[in-house]
Amino acid sequence: MMTMRRWWLGPAVFGAAFACGATADNAPRTAGRVALAIGQDTIGPAAAPGAPAQAFPAPSRPVADIVAPRWTAEALRDDAGEFARVVRLAKIRAGMQVADIGAGDGYYVARLSPLVGATGRVFGQDIIPDYLTLLQRRVRREALANVQVVAGDPHDPRLPAKSVDVALMIHMYHEIEQPYALLWNLATAMRPGGTLVILDLERPTYGHGTPPDLLRCELRTVGYRERSFTRTALEEYVAVFEAPDSLSRPTPEAITAARRRTPCLAPRE
Secondary structure (H helix, E strand, O other): OOOOOOOOOOHHHHHHHHHHHOOHHHOOEEOOEEEOOOOOOEEOOOOOOOOOHHHOOOOOOOOOOOOOOOOOOHHHHHHHOHHHHHHHHHOOOOOOEEEEEOOOOOHHHHHHHHHHOOOOEEEEEEOOHHHHHHHHHHHHHOOOOOEEEEEOEOOEOOOOOOOEEEEEEEOOHHHOOOHHHHHHHHHHHEEEEEEEEEEEEOOOHHHOOOOHHHHHHHHHHOOOEEEEEEEEEOOEEEEEEEOOOOOOOOOHHHHHHHHHHOOOOOOOO
C-alpha cells in the first residue's frame, strides 16, 4: 500500500520535508512495532490482522513511491483552506471517530483533535516507522488526548472493528500498493453508514494522483458507493464514498474474479 506519504510542490519543499521526516532520529524498530525514543510506550496495530494481502489481486496501474511525511508546508495548506474544505465535505463534527489513513507527521490529526472534541476520537495511522514517531511526538507536544497513533500494514489499516465514522485518505491513495486488500480490511473498521473521503489530484498514479474513473472502479470493486465528487482546485478533487457493510461486501475470491475479467485500468494518455 501506502508506499505512503504526501507528494511535493517543489525541490525546496520536498527536501525540507524529507529531511525532517523520513530519517528523523533513526528510531529503533522491533518486529511490527515502533519503539519510541521519547517515551516508555510503543506504537502498534490497534486490531488483529484482517484478510491477508495474497487473497486479493494487485492493482493494474503503477503505484507511486512514498516521498515525505507531509504534502507541503502547513501554512500553505491553511491559506488554501484545504482542511476546512475536506471537513465540510466529509461532514465531520464533534463526537465523531475519525481515522487519518497515512497521517504522516499529523497535519490533519492536529486539526481533527479539537474538532471532534473530548467525546470524539482520532486515529492517526501510517505504515512508516519514522512518520509514526514524528506523529507521536506531535501528539504529546500538543497534548492531543483524544488521539491514538496506529501502526498499520500496507494492506490493512489495523483499526478496531466498527470504530470509525469517517476515514480520510489525503494525497496518498495513489501510493497504496494493495488497494483491494486495504479497502476490504478498512470496511471492517467502519461503523454502519461510515464514509471514506479521498483527496487526490487528477493525474496518473505515477505522477502522484489518481484518475477519478480509476478510483471509482477500484472502490466499486470492493463495494464502496460514491456519495459525492467535488472538484476543489486545479486538478484536485474530494471524493466521498460510503463503506460497505463488512458482512455484505464482496469476498476476496469475488474481487479477484471480477478484476481478472475486467481490470481497473488507468485511462490512456
